[in-house]
Amino acid sequence: MAKSKRGVSLKDDKKLSEVQKTQLKAKERVNKMKSHQRIPPKLVTPDEQKHENPKEQSMNFASSEKSKPSQNWLLFKTILAKDPVKPHFKKLNKSGKAGLEKMKPNKFSNNITDVVALDCEMVGGGDNGRENLLARVSVVNKFNEVLYDSFVKPLEPITDYRTQYSGVRPSDLETGADFKEAQEKVAGLIDKRILVGHDIKNDMKVLLLSHPHSRIRDTSKYKPFKQLKSGKPSLKFLAEKLLEIKIQTGEHDSIEDAKAAMSLYMMHQKEWERLRKEKKAPRDKPIEKAKMRRNWERTNNSDKWFNKRK
Template identity: 55%
Template sequence: MESLSVEELSCPVCCEIFRSPVFLSCSHSVCKDCLQHFWRTKKTKECPVCRRRSSKTDPPGNLVLKNLCESFLNVEEVCDLHGEKLKLFCVEDKESVCLVCRDSEKHNQHKFRTICELLPSYKEELSIKLKSLQEKLKNTEEVKGECEEAVQHIQTQAQHTERLINEEFKKLLQFLIDEKEALIAALWEEEEQKIQMMKQKLEEMNTQISALSDTIKHIKEQMKAKDATFLNNFEATMERARGPQQEPHMSPAALIHVANHLGNLTFGVWLKMRDIVQNVVKKKTKPTTVKPNITPPTKAEEYSCNWKKLLQTLAANPEKKDEDTKQEKDANVKGKLLQKTPSVSKDSHKSDKRLKKPTRTVKPASETSGRVEKDADQQNGKDSTRHKQFRAEKRKREDEREKAMNKKNKVEESEKKTAEPDIWFDDVDPDDIEEALGPEAADIVRKRSGMLKSSAEITEKVLVKEHAFEGLTRAVAMDCEMVGVGCDGEDSILARVSIVNHFGKCIYDKYVKPTEKVTDYRTAVSGIRPADIENGEDIKLVKNEVAQILEGRVLVGHAIHNDLKILLLGHPKKMIRDTQKYKPFRQRVKSARPALRVLCKEILNVKVQQGEHSSVQDAQATMRLYTLVKKQWEAELKAARAGQFHKTPRKPKAPKKQSKLTRISQ
């Protein structure tokens, strides 16, 4: 047993000690499993060592070799120094030792434990690691399979998208080819017309030249005639010379009008191309409003009366004021737009319902059997006549009632028009009225003065890009509104979160259900009312959704650290763009912590946060400020980061023992 080595008892295929060895006809021995796997791979039954074909599909087992391998594996390990059995394990040196090694000077005062005692705990620990590695291997294989499927899916997507792109460009190219052929055909048609016209002109010129040549020849002959004959024919010759001869001229319309073919060529083709491009928003023509002809007041009493009328008009409809403010606050919120609804009286609602009530349709007599109708008329007789009379009277009463109701509505509308006061403000800026009385009063003055757009519409046009992309972009802007909790309402909790994309389009806007009792809604500033947050979303859900949106994106905001703090969220500093901390903005308004209202007024020339705040509008204003200076801002950040990277790194100190060697190597 001692003379046998591991190489002699190892399988030539797996290079490990034989497991169930079999004996081939060529006298070579191989593990049974290794042989079967080799035969399945090669698809030929031959010896793995000498490549000789085997005549047996199931070779016999080598029992002697199997017993030798088992005996070799069961031999106990012995110490290399003393030849004793290894029964102890040195904890300090981490090696197995015999009893003699324990008492040697090498292992003096070392701690020992028996192998039988230590082996189960070590095997259990290793089995746990083995299990985790197996699970990791399984997960890695699953992810690998998903990645392979993703690669195939990406290739399929790319091919499909490429095909669609080619089809779309084929349509555009075909459209351009058709347009080119149509324009060239029109040019050829005009060329043919102009050439035909010039040919006719040439024929007329030839006829005129022939007539003039004959006249000139006749006059020359008369000039050579005798005196008496010349005098006798003088009048006739002069009459012929004074004949109705037209002056020859070249008409400017004879040439091709090149401007008609080349002028605005690309613009005209683009206008036609819009019809074949999908998702083209057609611009609606706005009705032109005529400025009312209102005579200005001449006395101080008239000015006072005019101001009083404005205040009365503003206070006449407080509900409309709330609706207008809320509509301005929630403009551009997809799915949550609050539209203005004109006030309609209860009577008008009733009349509308009555007008829209479906009437029963009676089938004509041609659709029913004549015999059945005739029999029914004979059987019912007087009953059918009474029923017809009743229906006719009922229709007559309904028509009279509807006429009276329509007349009443017309009278009310005319009274409303006449009761509407004529307010005139000359040399008074609506912006000054807005600062004094608010945006509602300024909008009334603008409309009476013939201005089409209100301040809210102008602000929206500046902050939001029309017909732009409405999904997620690389950069997003966020703003939050808070309400007060606690005894004095000094503590704040989240009430509303709004996020807009790079173009100012709102992509996220949700009210948050309060987790504590609200003691101060701060409606004058936050615009939050109890009904808004009563059925709001859960704070955890909103937090998770906002975190998913912000992940990997540039976050724009004004004092954005307050919004992140109230949301209990973090964001990488290099991905934050705070308009309150941007140095050029602070220098321009000369303030260390400029307000958003001041920045918008000085830089964008728009007014925000007039009255109740809107988180959507604040986020749009912040994003507009960022996009205005985006190139400069990002270039400054890039330069600053490049300067940091060019700094020489700090070198660690060399150990004392190796200091001389390092100096020599340097």
């Protein structure tokens, strides 16, 4: 058997090399385990951030800083869109005190959908302010985007502004639209569309408009809503019960009310339309007794029946 210079056989030399290989592999595993250990995050100073790539900054908005505001958070706020999409409603806190969020004036949308919601604010006219007069009208689409909102100059003198409920003041009506202008605008928006509202007959009455009954969805008359409370449920009750929001806590807002009515309809749209189809479906009418007798005479005494006809 051939021997190496060290006096060890080749077989022994091979065995030694395999052992060395296993030892090397074991060392590599240990090194890998050490490399995978968690390293505490490095705090980045504002001076260091200036030299970093801005693209890399925009990808990570988390921060390990706790004592002072994060520079990454300040960067994130600048990247936010100028007009971010806001929720229409603010849900109730556990205390139940929080209501709707005070929002900035709405921008009008041109997205006129197949479903629109309408709400009006009214002031009083006539003796003791009992007659309802249109003072404000708002229309929203099914995404709760405002299509139209305007104060309206009533056709008759106002005797009661009802400000505690309507939110209308004399200064609001000074720059309001003419009644005919508002009427034509609303008529164009609701034409050939499904109209949603709460007790909407009152709104249509002050607008001096009409709408096909088959295209009206009134949240005050929807049967499942009426079963929640004896009598006619108010929009305020439905919003708090089903949408978990508080509305009409003080002065009413026609945009807020229109959005609440639309949200209620869109939440129950499939079931609402299914119930309407079932109601429209033809039913088997009971056959009159006289008609049953004539049919019997035709089949059993056909000759006598024909003689009577002659």
